[in-house]
Amino acid sequence: MTIVDAHGLVKRYRTGGETLYALAGVDFTLEAGEFVSIMGPSGSGKTTLLNVIGLLDTPTEGTLLLEGRDVTHIDDRTRTILRKRTIGFVFQQFYLLPTLTAVENVEVPGLLDGDPDLNRRARDLLTRLGLGDRLDHRPDQLSGGQKQRVAIARALINEPAIVLADEPTGNLDSRTGRQILEEFERIADDEDVAIVAVTHDDLVNEYVDRTVHLVDGTIGQERLDA
Numbered sequence: 515m516t517i518v519d520a521h522g523l524v525k526r527y528r529t530g531g532e533t534l535y536a537l538a539g540v541d542f543t544l545e546a547g548e549f550v551s552i553m554g555p556s557g558s559g560k561t562t563l564l565n566v567i568g569l570l571d572t573p574t575e576g577t578l579l580l581e582g583r584d585v586t587h588i589d590d591r592t593r594t595i596l597r598k599r600t601i602g603f604v605f606q607q608f609y610l611l612p613t614l615t616a617v618e619n620v621e622v623p624g625l626l627d628g629d630p631d632l633n634r635r636a637r638d639l640l641t642r643l644g645l646g647d648r649l650d651h652r653p654d655q656l657s658g659g660q661k662q663r664v665a666i667a668r669a670l671i672n673e674p675a676i677v678l679a680d681e682p683t684g685n686l687d688s689r690t691g692r693q694i695l696e697e698f699e700r701i702a703d704d705e706d707v708a709i710v711a712v713t714h715d716d717l718v719n720e721y722v723d724r725t726v727h728l729v730d731g732t733i734g735q736e737r738l739d740a
């Protein structure tokens with residue numbers, strides 16, 4: 515199943531008489547369970563593309579279909595609901611709430627839904643991610659890799675079709691980075707979640723199904739891995 519079908523995405527900024535193309539006509543598709551990396555130099559539009567796919571930003575031109583639905587021109591409220599239901603985010607800086615435990619951090623995106631099973635699901639997710647013995651620890655009691663696994667559990671709590679990760683291994687040493695990438699690989703394979711990871715890290719290419727190269731807001735050569 516095609517989860518993301520983006521066609522001709524343009525993101526244009528006008529600042530002081532200058533026009534800048536953060537995205538200059540990008541086609542991008544993503545299938546369920548695919549693990550794809552986006553690589554490219556600083557300023558090439560990687561975060562912009564992630565934000566457009568993740569409904570955090572709107573394209574100036576082009577169309578975006580999520581799970582077959584045209585979401586290019588939906589209103590803000592629908593956008594927010596759809597984002598919460600469809601997409602999980604993972605960031606380089608983790609963005610955990612410092613006063614909450616691991617379980618409580620994972621519960622946050624599900625709190626308004628009134629699901630009586632939320633706490634059990636949060637515990638299960640953390641346990642699956644190898645943090646069964648860290649459920650009630652606060653972020654300052656966790657290592658970087660453990661914090662990122664809490665962030666991944668939080669991204670998965672609403673059972674998204676897509677996880678979008680911007681430099682998810684950027685703050686981790688290479689061994690811990692590998693553990694996170696193995697986790698993404700497992701989630702994509704076992705749970706059919708599509709994962710897009712923006713990265714500067716060549717390590718990622720050992721784990722992904724495909725790498726998309728962005729240069730100056732356009733897709734360069736795409737390499738298909740075996």
Ligand SMILES: Nc1ncnc2c1ncn2[C@@H]1O[C@H](COP(=O)(O)OP(=O)(O)OP(=O)(O)O)[C@@H](O)[C@H]1O
Nearest residue numbers: 527529534535536555556557558559560561562563
């Ligand atoms: N709100 C904005 N207003 C003006 N220009 C912007 C805005 N957001 C991004 N840009 C520009 O768009 C281009 C792409 O930015 P983007 O953040 O997508 O790059 P990136 O590939 O993620 O870079 P990095 O690897 O440094 O994170 C850059 O030239 C950036 O300066």
Ligand SMILES: [Mg+2]
Nearest residue numbers: 560561562680
């Ligand atoms: Mg970026």
